[in-house]
Amino acid sequence: EAGVAQSPRYKIIEKRQSVAFWCNPISGHATLYWYQQILGQGPKLLIQFQNNGVVDDSQLPKDRFSAERLKGVDSTLKIQPAKLEDSAVYLCASSDPGLKYEQYFGPGTRLTVT
Amino acid sequence: LAKTTQPISMDSYEGQEVNITCSHNNIATNDYITWYQQFPSQGPRFIIQGYKTKVTNEVASLFIPADRKSSTLSLPRVSLSDTAVYYCLVGRRSNDYKLSFGAGTTVTVRA
Numbered sequence: 714e715a716g717v718a719q720s721p722r723y724k725i726i727e728k729r730q731s732v733a734f735w736c737n738p739i740s741g742h743a744t745l746y747w748y749q750q751i752l753g754q755g756p757k758l759l760i761q762f763q764n765n766g767v768v769d770d771s772q773l774p775k776d777r778f779s780a781e782r783l784k785g786v787d788s789t790l791k792i793q794p795a796k797l798e799d800s801a802v803y804l805c806a807s808s809d810p811g812l813k814y815e816q817y818f819g820p821g822t823r824l825t826v827t
Numbered sequence: 828l829a830k831t832t833q834p835i836s837m838d839s840y841e842g843q844e845v846n847i848t849c850s851h852n853n854i855a856t857n858d859y860i861t862w863y864q865q866f867p868s869q870g871p872r873f874i875i876q877g878y879k880t881k882v883t884n885e886v887a888s889l890f891i892p893a894d895r896k897s898s899t900l901s902l903p904r905v906s907l908s909d910t911a912v913y914y915c916l917v918g919r920r921s922n923d924y925k926l927s928f929g930a931g932t933t934v935t936v937r938a
Contacts, residue, residue: 717870755914755928756871769925804870813924814861818870 715739717819719805725825731793734822738786738807744768746816747780747790748804756804762788763810795826829854829917836933845902847932849915852896857921860891860898863914865931871914875900905936 718737726732738745743764748756759778761769765785773780777796782788792799802823806816832850839845851860859878863871864886875882877889877898888901902909912931918924 753930755931756926757928758925761925769923806870814859814876814918814920814926815873816871816926818872820868821870 717805717807717817719803719819719822721822722820723823723825725827726795728797728826729794731791732795732824733789733791734803734805734824736788736790736805736819738788738805739817741809742807742817743785743810744808744813745782745788746806746808747788748806748818750802750804750821752801759790792824795824797826800824800826829858831915831917831929833913833915833929833932835930836935838935838937839905840937841906842904845905845909845934845936847900847902847913847915847934848897849900850897851915851917854895854917855919857919858917859920860889860895861916861918861926862887862889862900863916863926863928865912865914867911871928874913902934905934907936907938910934910936 720735745762747759750756759773760780762782765782780790802821804821806818808816829851861876862874864874865871875887875889879891882889890899912933914928914931
């Protein structure tokens with residue numbers, strides 16, 4: 714079974730630039746999550762989708778972050794404009810809606826903002 | 828969500844058993860205890876979940892005392908590849924279940 718795919722794996726941008734991350738979840742997983750993991754900390758949930766609808770985006774900085782999952786499968790997370798404090802690993806995860814405690818994570822995208 | 832407390836780091840040697848204890852004094856009746864493992868440069872991975880007593884799978888064992896105010900993740904005969912961060916999470920298995928990660932315990936296994 715293929716795991717959660719993410720791209721790119723690494724990205725370096727300057728502050729005030731924009732960046733986008735892509736995620737392809739495990740086939741059949743209706744629930745998709747984006748997390749931000751700052752060095753030395755545990756992952757923090759940014760947004761959760763159920764199919765193509767947003768379930769929880771309470772911790773998403775909506776002035777600069779946006780995410781979509783138009784067809785209920787792939788998802789993109791965008792930052793515009795980026796700040797230095799956005800430097801982190803962005804993790805995508807997916808799960809079966811009935812098993813949200815067991816999430817499958819992708820390898821993440823390491824973002825460095827200079 | 829119940830607050831959890833676990834050691835920041837632990838050192839061990841190959842072949843030893845590693846026990847990581849997590850405190851969750853205000854755990855609710857319907858809460859389950861879940862552990863995740865995160866290797867360097869990878870996303871977290873679900874290891875085990877339990878409600879009470881003991882749960883065992885091919886990776887680890889989870890011991891939960893009767894009062895459920897703490898739990899212990901046991902990794903038998905660790906190898907260098909078990910070096911990782913281990914997260915203890917507590918929450919209700921409901922439709923709005925959310926993973927709330929703390930800093931976790933960094934386990935370093937030495938040869």
